[in-house]
Amino acid sequence: MAYLLSKENFAKMSEFIYRKSGIFLEEDKHFEKLAKYIDSRCGALSFDNFRKYFFKLRFEDKDGEEFQALMNGITVNETYFFREKDQFEVLVNTILPELHRAMPASKPIRILSSPCSTGEEPYSIVLHIVEEGKVVEQRDIEVVGIDIDSTVIKKAQIAKYSDRSIHAIPKNILSKWFTKNTMGYELSKDLQGSVDLQVANxxxxxxxxxxxKFDVIFSRNMxxxxDDASRKEVAMTFYDMLNPGGFVLLGHxxxxxxxxxxxKARKIDNTLIYQK
Ligand SMILES: C[S@@+](CC[C@H](N)C(=O)[O-])C[C@H]1O[C@@H](n2cnc3c(N)ncnc32)[C@H](O)[C@@H]1O
Structure with a gap:
């Protein structure tokens, strides 16, 4: 199949994407996905070649909408509730009680889910916090979710989920906090709005x-x-955003x-966590 994107232009596009988002695309794995995206975008814009699209992306995108559309088109947003659930248990059983003991009573504990995709991760954090109950009865806990992809943030705000998304939630928690309707499973209105959701790179x-500043940062599966240089840059951004003694949790x-x-790495019940 002939695409508007050539192999040489793939290199230019992937360099541009890498510089702006840190996402590292490899020709053998990602050429087809990017080429299909560019064909569909050029179709929508009535462009007959890649050069016009690339020019628009670099020089005629003052409001950033074309770049946002590109990010929405190429990111991998796979996620589900209670994914790698041991980490949520370490959060409520170890991390929150430790922070609660160490922090002045008036300070809220702040947790960042970066990236949050369609919301399953930050809502899983909230579900664990309310189900465990002890710390949240005594102190404010704020949960913030960010993602570079604006379509996933909109979905997170709507908080309606498919069978696949909710498959790992225990039945008693599912029936307590979700309503099943023709659209799937809708998170309880009490919990919708419990996460501050924002588009951010x-x-x-x-x-x-x-x-x-945050006390806990979840950064799983991003x-x-x-590549190594981008990972290092993001890790140091998280370090700067954490209060002293704050925690980072990564994907498995x-x-x-x-x-x-x-x-400092700490191992709790077979779960690795990192502390500033
Ligand atoms: C596979 S999902 C992971 C979601 C969730 N943390 C989990 O583990 O289930 C990866 C997410 O990273 C987001 N992402 C990729 N690059 C990003 C960036 N530079 N800034 C913020 N989010 C980014 C994507 O949009 C995507 O939604």
């Missing part, structure tokens, strides 16, 4: 600074799409020790 220092295939050495 982890490489945009100004956007990240605006989110403020660093795998970056991601290891902080291979990225930077500024965090």
């Amino acid at each position: 982890v490489f945009d220092k100004a956007q990240m600074r605006k989110l403020g 660093l795998i799409y970056f 295939a991601e290891y902080m020790s291979r990225i930077v050495s500024v965090f």
